[in-house]
Amino acid sequence: MQLLRIGEAGAERPAIRAGDDAVFDLSTITPDIDGTFLAQDGIRRARAAAEAGELPALNTEGQRVGAPIARPGKVVCIGLNYSDHAAESGLDVPTEPVIFMKAPYTVVGPYDDVLIPRGSSKTDWEVELGIVIGQTGRYLDSPETALDVIAGYTVSHDVSEREFQLERGGQWDKGKSCETFNPLGPWLVPADTVDDPGNLGLQLWVNGELRQDGNTKNLIFGIGHVVWYLSQFMVLEPGDLINTGTPAGVALGMAGQPYLKPGDVVELEIDGLGRQRQVFVQA
Structure with missing residues (x-):
């Protein structure tokens, strides 16, 4: 499992990549992959939602891949x-x-x-x-x-x-x-x-x-x-x-x-x- 952000700079969508390379939208779990998400047990929640099949598929073809975390504090x-x-x-x-x-x-x-x-x-x-x-x-x-x-x-x-x-x-x-x-x-x-x-x-x-x-x-x-x-x-x-x-x-x-x-x-x-x-x- 990997976390990533898809979309134009400043408008990236949070996503999760499963073992079969399928990518799922994390927007129902979090607005972004950032410090707040990480501090609030976000990785566990994202994994659980993916394993339960609760996340919609995300088409990434032709889409920009952003940095996997929003701008860090430092x-x-x-x-x-x-x-x-x-x-x-x-x-x-x-x-x-x-x-x-x-x-x-x-x-x-x-x-x-x-x-x-x-x-x-x-x-x-x-x-x-x-x-x-x-x-x-x-x-x-x-x-x-x-x-x-x-x-x-x-x-x-x-x-x-x-x-x-x-x-x-x-x-x-x-x-x-x-x-x-x-x-x-x-x-x-x-x-x-x-x-x-x-x-x-x-x-x-x-x-x-x-x-x-x-x-x-x-x-x-x-x-x-x-x-x-x-x-x-x-x-x-x-x-x-x-x-x-x-x-x-x-x-x-x-x-x-x-x-x-x-x-x-x-x-x-x-x-x-x-x-x-x-x-x-x-x-």
């Missing part, structure tokens, strides 16, 4: 969370999670165009496991109990502009919060249906060429640890998105640094969580 990111990525970036492996934020408006659909910012010469790609929070988390007791506040997992593309991020002074956020810089989805996969989120393959291709090929088993700080750690510094709220870091293979660390240019096509996939595809266009 997008929290973990930097340098794979040792091979830290090495290719020329940075030390962190002793505590590196935290930065992305603006919530960066979140777009998994197949939407991505805008290369004006003045950009170093727009880069990063495939990441996204965590969606389903319950309020503050001062969580342990990495093990932190898993209980996770609603589900999704594919997240943490697009980055490296000059803005690393060469323009200040924090990383200015290279991370450009418009359309976080394609998300296609689905939100409930946490209780993902056997082992700590052992998922992640791949990314640019114009058909494999650039990233990693696995979440190589995270420096695991999923439970990341959620627990963040809860010691901020309140995690239903609908929040956490990007957990990217493996090696970004343009920044490659010979010649082949940054993205207009017309480039990026595809990315995580085991069991679906696949994205974006065309990069000039803003």
Whole structure:
């Protein structure tokens, strides 16, 4: 079972995708897939309604797929969370999670165009496991109990502009919060249906060429640890998105640094969580 949102930007319809690929309308259960839905046991209610045959079928042919959650309250990111990525970036492996934020408006659909910012010469790609929070988390007791506040997992593309991020002074956020810089989805996969989120393959291709090929088993700080750690510094709220870091293979660390240019096509996939595809266009 997966949750998704179908329709034009700003007018998406909540839906559920069953095991046989049939898609059903969730509008009778909730107006949207958002923090309120997640906090009010929405995933269980949606599953029960689908299993009881209470939801109408939804024709998705030719329809846009939006991000699987409405605009999150915040997008929290973990930097340098794979040792091979830290090495290719020329940075030390962190002793505590590196935290930065992305603006919530960066979140777009998994197949939407991505805008290369004006003045950009170093727009880069990063495939990441996204965590969606389903319950309020503050001062969580342990990495093990932190898993209980996770609603589900999704594919997240943490697009980055490296000059803005690393060469323009200040924090990383200015290279991370450009418009359309976080394609998300296609689905939100409930946490209780993902056997082992700590052992998922992640791949990314640019114009058909494999650039990233990693696995979440190589995270420096695991999923439970990341959620627990963040809860010691901020309140995690239903609908929040956490990007957990990217493996090696970004343009920044490659010979010649082949940054993205207009017309480039990026595809990315995580085991069991679906696949994205974006065309990069000039803003």
